[in-house]
Amino acid sequence: MEDDLEKMTEIIRDLFDEYAGPVTCALSAGDVEQWDSLANVQLVVLMEQSFGIRFSTNEVGEFKTLGELLDIVKAKRAAQ
């Protein structure tokens, strides 16, 4: 999980270059001004590329926090 959060931190810093706050499992769209619905799509596709998984269309809009997103990653890995 720590490695995953490190990867996520890189993605978040790259995608949301105006956000300088902490990247934790509790981070949500409400904490980051640049995180809108389009950025959400970009985020999950960058995660797909980084983690080698594929989100369903429903999953793209379902999560509320980074932690929930990483839980989906974990579940997909376990199922592989």
Next chain:
Amino acid sequence: MIPSGFPYLEKLIGRQLAAFPGHRSFLEKRFSPAGRVDFTFDEEIAEKVIQIAGKNLDRICEDYRRLSGIVLDEELHFRRTGRYRLSTFAQADEQVYSNADLMSCYMNGLLASQLWWSNHTEVLQFFRDDFIGHNPNGFSHLEIGPGHGLFLYFAAASPRCKTVEAWDISDASLEHTRQALAAMHLGRDVSLKKVNVFDAPREQFTSIAFSEVLEHLENPRDALRILRGLLAEGGRIFLNAPVNSPAPDHLYLFETPEHLLDMIVDAGFAVESSRLAPCTGATLKRARKLKLTISVAAIARKG
């Protein structure tokens, strides 16, 4: 979200949020850049949108919500593949243009987007102020693909505009434009004709608008060549197309602003001025880096 004194904008934002509460943060970002107090042009567009919508304002707002979902699906495909979903006109005709319900939603949603998507509003203002505003007295104007009618309205409303004409390949689209112009109380005749630009008559105009059409074509170079022939010597043309902008019927992917601007020059035009308008909330630098949508508008003459 906005200061008082802009009643049309306030009304439209309220109705949009009633139909699409989840869009609040987006609209706050759209209308709350630090220190911004002048919403005069936005107010003018809000008034026009409300006039065009008439009794269907809630429908327009609902269709914008639907369109936003459709665009997100296209965005997901684009981000995964680096390409637009469709590549031929036949595909677009089968999946989009022949679907009356989808087309109605699309047209309505695009009307609202003229105000909600800052790149659309910025290009519209560039058109009115820098293109129409600098056309000489007695200009003859042609718009191809007039759609929601806002660009055509600004051209026809200019007291320096002598004649104004618009072409489209669809009777339904022309009727849509005719109704929009009437709703905006234009008060002058506009010739709306069913013409395919690829079978264009041998006429010339001193002012041509071709906005958000190039990306719908398989080969925009062919259209630019024809447009050059339609433009009278000394005339001016307004060209506008988005880069990295996935949508249900977008076929040709412009990957950078320069991709489009170079194509315009290669087609024999000299660019007089241009405007790069990044999508809502993004700087141009960030839009370039992340390959976000940038509206690219150019005012050109024959080179």
